[in-house]
Structure formats: structure tokens, C-alpha cells
Amino acid sequence: MGHELTIEPLGQVITVENGQTILDACLRAGIWLPHACGHGLCGTCKVDVVDGEVDHAEASPFALMDFERANGKTLACTARLMVDVVIEAEIDEDPDQRRTPVADHCATVARIEDLTHEVKGVRLALDGAIAFQAGQYINLQIPAVAGTRAFSIANPPHEGTYVDLQIRRVPGG
Numbered sequence: 159m160g161h162e163l164t165i166e167p168l169g170q171v172i173t174v175e176n177g178q179t180i181l182d183a184c185l186r187a188g189i190w191l192p193h194a195c196g197h198g199l200c201g202t203c204k205v206d207v208v209d210g211e212v213d214h215a216e217a218s219p220f221a222l223m224d225f226e227r228a229n230g231k232t233l234a235c236t237a238r239l240m241v242d243v244v245i246e247a248e249i250d251e252d253p254d255q256r257r258t259p260v261a262d263h264c265a266t267v268a269r270i271e272d273l274t275h276e277v278k279g280v281r282l283a284l285d286g287a288i289a290f291q292a293g294q295y296i297n298l299q300i301p302a303v304a305g306t307r308a309f310s311i312a313n314p315p316h317e318g319t320y321v322d323l324q325i326r327r328v329p330g331g
């Protein structure tokens with residue numbers, strides 16, 4: 159169950175599940191919205207709500223000020239839909255752009271090697287092939303560890319059945 163979200167100026171309509179953020183739903187639908195922190199802190203993902211009502215949730219009062227809320231702005235990375243909603247976003251349409259929807263995968267550790275005294279090369283074998291472009295990253299979630307960590311993918315895109323990560327040991331990290 160969820161609500162419909164219309165994204166202008168694209169005119170695309172997607173379903174946003176209850177509790178899902180606008181940003182997450184768009185990225186999973188292959189619609190790229192500008193964003194950075196992903197946690198309601200930087201304001202990069204600000205969009206206009208032109209119809210409907212959203213819950214701003216954990217949006218920082220500095221990233222989304224009171225007058226902006228009053229003027230129909232919200233942060234796509236925190237906003238949840240209360241009803242069907244129409245947003246207007248700043249989307250640069252690049253004809254050469256390749257859209258890769260965000261997706262979840264499970265993986266097992268296939269290899270760990272020492273690259274330097276403080277950097278490990280970790281290969282994760284995926285449950286299915288993924289499509290990605292050079293420069294993209296994954297958010298890694300480890301069972302029993304809170305939150306996610308972002309790591310750049312270190313292998314080339316034609317090797318889509320696994321990801322290689324270069325992970326530096328950080329004291330307390």
C-alpha cells in the first residue's frame with residue numbers, strides 16, 4: 159500500500175510505499191534526483207510539493223527552514239507521502255544518461271586480501287549480476303551492524319557478478 163507520486167517536469171508517476179521516502183522511491187524507479195547526504199541535513203534534495211501533503215519527518219530545521227516548509231518545499235530524502243503528491247524537481251535530462259535503478263542484493267564474502275598494512279581488498283559475491291557504471295558506489299549493510307557504509311566499487315562494470323571494495327581500517331570506525 160502506498161501513494162502515487164507524480165514527478166514534474168518528467169510527468170512520470172510512481173508508487174511510494176508507506177514509510178518510504180520520495181528519494182528512495184525515485185532512485186529505485188530509475189529517476190535520479192539531486193541528493194548528497196541522504197539524511198535531511200544538507201538541503202541538496204529540496205523539491206517543491208505542488209499538490210498533496212508530505213511528512214517532512216527528520217528533516218533538519220536548518221536544511222529545511224520554516225518559511226520553506228510554509229512555501230511547499232520538502233526534502234526528498236526524508237519526506238513521506240501522506241496522500242497522492244505532485245512534486246517539481248530540478249532534473250537535468252541528459253540524453254546520454256544511463257539510468258540504473260537502485261536495488262537491494264545479498265552477498266557473501268568471497269575473498270579478503272591485504273592491499274597495504276591498513277587497506278583490505280574485499281570481494282563480495284552477489285546473489286545476481288548488477289549493472290553499474292564506473293564511479294558508482296554501494297551502501298553496504300552488515301548483519302548486526304547499525305546503519306550502512308558507502309564504498310566505491312573498485313572492479314570494472316563488465317564484472318557484475320561481484321563487487322571489489324578497498325576498505326581502510328579506521329580506529330574506532
Ligand code: FES
Binds near residue numbers: 192236
Ligand atoms: S540529500 Fe541532504 S538533505 Fe536530502
